[in-house]
Amino acid sequence: MITFDDVSIRHSGAEAPTLEHVDLTIGEGDLCLVVGRTGTGKSTLLGSINGLVPHFSGGHLSGEVRVDGRSTRSNRPRDLAEVVGFVGQNPLSGFVTDRVEDEVAYGMEQLGIHPAAMRKRVEETLDVMGIADLRRRPLIELSGGQQQRVAIAAVLAAQPRVVVLDEPTSALDPNAAADVLGSITTLVHEVGLTVVLAEHRLERVMQYADTVLWLPGDGSVQYGIAGEVMARADVVPPLSAMARVLGWAEVPLSVRDARRRATAERIELRPLPAQTPPAGEIVCSVRDLRVAYDDLCAVNGISLDFTRGSTIALMGRNGAGKSSLMWALQGATASSGEIDIDGTDPRRVDAAHAREVVSLVPQNASDLLYLPTVAQECAQADRETASPAGTTVAILDRLGVDLDPQRHPRDLSEGQRLALVLAIQLAARPTMILLDEPTRGLDYAMKQHLHGILDDLAAAGSCIVVSTHDVEFAAAATQRTIVMADGDLVADGPTRAVCTSSPTFAPQTSKVFSPVELLTPDELAEAVSRG
Known part of the structure; x- marks a missing residue:
């Protein structure tokens, strides 16, 4: 579905390419997670999928990016809009209407979708994203998390074959993030949607990933099965840190996988002293x-x-x-x-x-x-x-x-x-x-x-x-x-x-080792050593 053929991207004034000689293929119906530290080129890579890079951002692109057989070199973002939907980090900056319902419909209007079909899609998408009660609310009055869900809904309503998401859960509470990711995953599994997603809070999305694309920061890209790539990546979410504390060679991608392994290995832990907030004036x-x-x-x-x-x-x-x-x-x-x-x-x-x-x-x-x-x-x-x-x-x-x-x-x-x-x-x-x-x-x-x-x-x-x-x-x-x-x-x-004590606000270390009250991999290391 998405192919990078010897792609290098250098931004104007940059001393070195952000991406260099990238070759990879993301298959149809995959959920590909893009990981890397800040400044390694994740947003550049995402923007190149629908032509925002370099048509909008500037810079020089060599090689070729193809989406569903269309080259981004000869197709500008507007030409790819029916194939690729893109949601950036700041949803408010991308809104073009004033109300939720109008924003969800706007992209379909630009694609010339029949009004009857458009109305049906609006209703379905509002329900999928859990924002039907917001339909007539002004966008400016919504919380950051609500705006994020509207931005994703506006893209999904147009029913593109590829959706590119840059930090889609950054403004969402844990339950809302799980709902949104669950909805996206359902579309991946049931209708073959291809999703490329960059997220710093990897603990929220690792379990959904089919493949991981890691940018080490030297212009290269490492691409492969999620568990294998995460084991060597320099971004260390809680489950990766936990695996390193316990000496596991492979990173579990979900709390369930980590809990099963910890139970099978009968890891003994001692509770830590009760936490007391500092008393002060x-x-x-x-x-x-x-x-x-x-x-x-x-x-x-x-x-x-x-x-x-x-x-x-x-x-x-x-x-x-x-x-x-x-x-x-x-x-x-x-x-x-x-x-x-x-x-x-x-x-x-x-x-x-x-x-x-x-x-x-x-x-x-x-x-x-x-x-x-x-x-x-x-x-x-x-x-x-x-x-x-x-x-x-x-x-x-x-x-x-x-x-x-x-x-x-x-x-x-x-x-x-x-x-x-x-x-x-x-x-x-x-x-x-x-x-x-x-x-x-x-x-x-x-x-x-x-x-x-x-x-x-x-x-x-x-x-x-x-x-x-x-x-x-x-x-x-x-x-x-x-x-x-x-x-x-x-x-x-x-x-x-x-x-x-909360399934919503419990960190992953707590969920894996409950009922022992641990918060972080550092506390796990202390509990193991005390044991």
Whole structure:
């Protein structure tokens, strides 16, 4: 279905090709998982399948990419639209209408599909993706996860033979991700859809993969059976890390496979000591906090305390009210109830003072970047916070991120943009730091680096709240977990206790070795050695 014939791609100004002499064939009806660290060329490879690279992105392509017999060299993306559907990392940037129903229908309108057939497909796709209740909602009012599902639905409704997905579950809660991937897998198995999917959260998708395409970063591509390629790849999801701890030569692709092997080998583990969130001074007190948008109650009378030096996970399904709670804490959303952060209510002071009390890094960190160079962004942050010149650059250095001062922020990787925004926010020396989905677009190595940054900030006395759907990151990086549902607080306690007791929010290590309460492969290594 998809063939790369001696394909090399070099972007303008690049010293070396992103892809070099790539030869491979992805068969019809395969679900091919593309893996690799940030910057190795995954998005370039995906874009070459429908001609976005190089027709839209520029650069030079040698060799030939063919999809269903059509060459991307002589067929531009619009010519391939009926064969290849593409969903990028940021769904909002790809929307062309205002409402959910219109967006799902738009692609079919461009292909000239008969209105009766189009209406039927819209209904079927809304049901498959579980978004029928959103049909008349404005796209701009949806959560990031809801927008992601609409973007995928808009592509599937046109019924292409190939679907290319770049980070399709990055904004989805665990149950929604499983539903979406289950729907896509059903189409793969029952109608022969070919899917090429890049995802950093491999623990969510490995079990569905027929083949894996690994980009080591030297321009080459290694392609083969999923279990074999994952055993040698330099991206290490939890099951791979678990296999290395236990000395397994082959990586199990699912929790079920790993659990069966662990049971067969009768691995003995000792429980770890109970996890206790750090006790400290209360720096934020919230009482009966409420946030409403017309008739929708997003935060329903929540009361919480947050302590200095702690890192807290805020979890729950899409639309549970997590982002609304964080924006209310930051003072940017109308709310009722009491908020006291270090003696200040951020809703009652000017923006500059509020920023000294609490800073929020939103889901799309780049929304806070608007100047043409990294140097100008850093200098502006120094001026706005009345800090000495060089303060923000020094924070970037402490975060361990080396950025070219003259680079445009849009040319940075997701992880680099996140680090830049975090440094800009930290220039105000806030008491409380709020991060909304900070691991979107980050590979495992970058998430480990972010984990270290948060540990350092907490050790320096900051209170950090991380809203996330990434259960593996929450398990590794936080000591306390709060779970919300429909605006209400439904769980609050030590991360190990909250996450291991939940089939939704349990990390894979916990699922494999339940009822022993383990969160991460590092804890597994400790439990094995203690045993």
